[in-house]
Amino acid sequence: MDKDRRQADIGPAEGAELSRSPRGGLLDVLGVAAIVLDADGRIVFWNPQAEALTGYSAGEALGRYAAQLLVADEHVDLVLRLFAEVMGGEGSWAGTFPVRHKDGRTRLLEFRNMRLEDDLGDLYALGLATDQAVLRRVERDLALSVRLVDQSPIGLAVMDTELRYVMVNPALERINGLPADEHLGRRVGQVLPFLDADSIESAMRQVMVTGTPLLDQETVACGPADPDTEHAWSVSFYRLEDPGGKVLGVATSVVDVTDRYRAGKDADRARHRLAVVADASVRIGTTLDLEQTARELADVAVPELADLAAVDILDSALAGHRTPVSASGPAVFKALAVAAAYPTDAAAAADPPGEVARYDADRLVTRCVNTSRLVMVPHVDEDDLSHIARDPRAAALLAQAGVHSYLAVPLIARGEVLGALDLVRARNPLAFTDDDATLAGELAARAAVCIDNARWYQQQRDTALTLQRSLLPQPPPHLFGLEVASRYQPASAAVEVGGDWYDILPLSGDRTALVVGDVMGSGINAATTMGRLRTATQTLAGLDLAPAEVLRNLDRITASLAPYIATCTYALYDPHHAQCHISTAGHLPPVRMRPGHPPELLDLPTGAPLGVGGVPFRTTAVDLDPGDQILLYTDGLVETRDEDIDARLNVLLALLDGPHRSLEYTCDHLLAALRHPGGHDDVALLIARVRR
Template sequence: MNEQVPMNELISGAAQDAGGWLGTLPVAQVATSATGTIVRWNHVAQELLGYAPPEVVGRHIADLLHPGADRSLGRSLWETAATGRGVMGTVTAWHREGHPLELEIWACPVPSGHQEISAVLVFAADAHAARRIRGSSAVWDGLFSRSPVGIAVLDTNLRFLQVNPALEAMNGLAESAHTGRRLAELLPEVNAGEMEAAMRQVLDTGEPVLDRRRTGRTPADPEHDRVWSCSYVRVEDPGGRPIGVIASLLDITEQQRAHIEAEAGRRRLALLSEASVRMGASLELERTSQELADLAVPDLADTVTVDILDTLARAEEPGMGLGGGVALRRLGKAPLTGSTITSILAPLGRTLVFPATTPYIQALAARQPFLIARLDERAVAPAARYSTAPAQLLRAGVHSLMMVPLVARDLVLGVATFYRSRPVGPFGSDDVTLAGELAARAAVSIDNARLYQREHETAVILQRSMLPQHITPPPGVEVAHRYLPASDVNEVGGDWYDVLHLPGGEAALAIGDVMGHGIAAAAVMGRLSATVRALARLNTPPAELLHQLEATLADLAEPMLATFLYAVCDPLTGRCTVTRAGHPPPAAAEPDGTVHLIETPPGAPLGVGGIDFATTEIVLPPGSVLVLYTDGLIEARGRDIDERLTDLTSLLTEPQRPLDHLCDSLLTRLVPSAADDDIALLTARIGTAGPSYGGPSGRHSDPRSGPPAGSPSGSRSDVGQTYGRSSGTSGKRAT
């Protein structure tokens, strides 16, 4: 024995030490008589030392000590206990298999009725195991009592057995309030059902459950929701049978809030990035409004409407007066179908009139978001006299809404309304900020669409006003013409045409295309058209006329280019001179159905400078049709230019048709959908088909004197190069 400790001095501490861990340690129970003879030997003693009861019962307990050790220590320990004093100590016993075994023993006397010692009760355990368990118990006790992590021990019925101080603080309840009760009974305002299901899973499978989230409110903080990370581990007896669950809880509310805020920040950036890519590219009011609604659902709101000033929707100035209310037209709504809330709100295209006292008008007048964080009966009551929709929305589950004005360049354009109905929190300041940023981007795009639409319409009006309003060709020439502006999503260009009556009964056919779009291109087109008219009346030679047009472009503050084709035709002889500057070649359809492109030097566009323009002469049979056009007629995405020119000539094999029908056929067949570019088309029938032609003065001439020497044969080889560009590429850009 290493030491002797009187039981009456250690019983309190020993009992407490053993009480925490003795139940998990195999303990041998041995009883001796007053003289030290073994009278009882249980099965744990047999497992510990290897002796069966018949082998030791009747022997003196000192016989089991190590033969090489000082047996007097063991005898002294037993004798101390036999005198009526309980003791604890360590001895070295001899195992039946012939090896020493260090034991930790507790011995206490069993008095008779006359206070005489009749027996000694001895408890023995493996000393190494006892020290290990005692050390583990000390660690557990320190962890349990001092850890900032909440710890609980629950039985197999999931009732609390023990909780540490940290968990008491988290739950706001003392340990005594926990003991014997289940989580669902103790904290009804947390997701106790999910947590108990996780603990049952641990009891059933033995697999730990880690980081399961408990959310809700406890008496420690009844006004705020909190979040805990919970982990559960099964506790087993030595036989591996479950005897309970140990739960550990860590309050992660702040980390969760930071994570949510970071995620919200990333979501806002992603949404704004997507808005910059998707919104406003179309320059259409309706499409931009719908894009705003689609972008905000479901990341920001469950339902969104976008209402634009009715005056703006009618292409008028967006000025508004708030005295008698405002008319707004609904141009955006999401989702469009499949929602009860959507069915309550007015459909797309509806014009809504709001009195000056409604929240809509207040948001517009203040140019600030109007937020109703929590929609309830009191909040919808003021609107009841105007509409039943707010009360219907409340019944449909809308619990939060905000109205954000659409303001751009100091102009109020409309309002976007965001509704939230899912069981999530109300709109907060971050949501208002995000909605404001989306609305600001949408407002700029809507205003751009408004300005573009106004400029587009102005350019169309200018373009049309500068085209010849009344064309009166000379006798012997029949003309038909068409002008098709680009679709609304493309800007108006500078395409134009003209027919002029020249001295001597000749006709000048002119067609051009100013490179560029919008009002500037239309204005330059007007200057070129006026210059051509003035020079043609002076009978200026074609090449010189083109040089004068170049000088006109050189006078501009901003350099511009233009393609141009000028043809002078004599209806009596069929002789035509053609000069072009980077323009597509004209087509000729003879009365017998022969069709060819007039091959002339393509020249360079006007404005390039330093180029000589060549003139080509041909003679056409009477009744032949000349077709002049701008590149919008023959250009198409993904199609080779030679293929498109072949399509054009194939449509001219019936030149005897009325020219109006021919123009309509060319546009319908070559441009079946909205045009990407402006199209100008001019057709002219030169002379009258037949053996002779009677002019205005009754003169007759041979209509087929034949082409001059060196004139084109009418073949279409290398047409793309003749056009002045590579196949499949826009002539405006290639030149």
């Protein structure tokens, strides 16, 4: 029978795959020797592996008694007895036996002995043997591998070339929440439908094609073993090959890194929270304006924390009354700011800035300020809305806007509750969490100090402004030969009130003294010094002193009020002589306007500011005809931080040029044109027109 015929006769069944096994497999590692003995114990078959184990070639072994060739004398009787048992049909024998090597050494071999019978009824003994040390090493390696796979906390799986599970270890069973038999023969998408199976299988195919492992691919999902909790796994893929390089499939390792993932998220949240707080530190409290500070807080909170934010201050705190800790009963708030991330009906439900509203004790914002503790409702229902909103209409607007989560944080500074920061979510689908509450609390704590500073500054500024306004003159009675208009405008809310003043003093002989002055500095002390100088000016004016003499005495008085100095212009108009006698102390020059002539700055001796001491003052006489006007003003009208004073004075003259208008209009026109929003200085303005 030729070779092809023999292969056909012994070939596999139809449809089976016949393949050559590569060298280096397990049988090659073991080097199994096959020895066949006849019924008399002579060697009749001897394979090359037997030669490798014993050192005897087939020519040296065949036909010889195995006991004489391979067994030491002291073991011959035992071998013969075991041989008789096997040949007698008492079963196979397995064990370790010392075999004599050709070179005289004794070698321990692991044997498996069994009886064979041919078609003629003749009996033979088959002995399969391998080196005991090699076998034990393979057994240890195999046991270790099995133990490692079974006891490993890492999930391990083997996928075949069709990406079907062929092996999973107990750790992967626990991770996936499914027993091994529900994995085997199935693909990833069938076993774990919640994962992106297409991406995973694409990665496996890439590894099978390239042979390059794909390591530490993080996957996040809610697994079947714990469907309510998000877990993270680190997945790696390795190509599996046999010793000949044939691809067998892909090995997969899965490590549960949920703790690391959560720690990373916590760290990210902490870094983000620090960044938001740092940003808030820059954006909140840029001025000492109470409303502006509240707006800055609301703008930081939206959309970072909420879709809508409102800042409300207790009316009692604005009035300077300390709010008791653990108060009870209703609360009265003044709304300072509202900010929305997008146009929403919820904004209409909030109290408009500047409006005062009373909230009963059952309202959540009232509970927040009364208990000095935050109030959080992660999932808002209809009943909650009725305790959030000020009235049923506002509750309906909140419901219409889709508000589903609420958080109120008290604004506490220096142990006093000032108000509350109200936050709601509507379009943002996430409910408020403890992390959100922590961040909102940090923002509120920082903002509360800024709001408290602005509140106390506002109260002090209002006090100074009230004092200053009380010191300014009331509208004067009828003046002989003069028509007069005046204005006083304080600095912006972010700047302390200054010491600017003006005065209109009717004197004997139908004369009128016009005074404008500016005490350097700001605050209550500057306003008080201004009041003293104004009183002194009124007293000195009543003594019929010349303007220079008035300023000389004011200089002496101001020096006694150190460290303050002041500038001043004193003008004395005499209608009977149609003259105005003017003296200045470090002040900007008055403007004279005459019909048919452009406005002009009067060229007067400037003089030194009041309080310098020892500097003479001079009086200049200026003729004024009917229709002429004279303008006195403080530097707050024209000075700015970034423009030259001469350029600003030219702008003032240009505004005064043209047809004469009413004095009231002129005052308003100058303030509107020259004063910048948020001006940093006060302005006192006085304009007089000569009448026939």
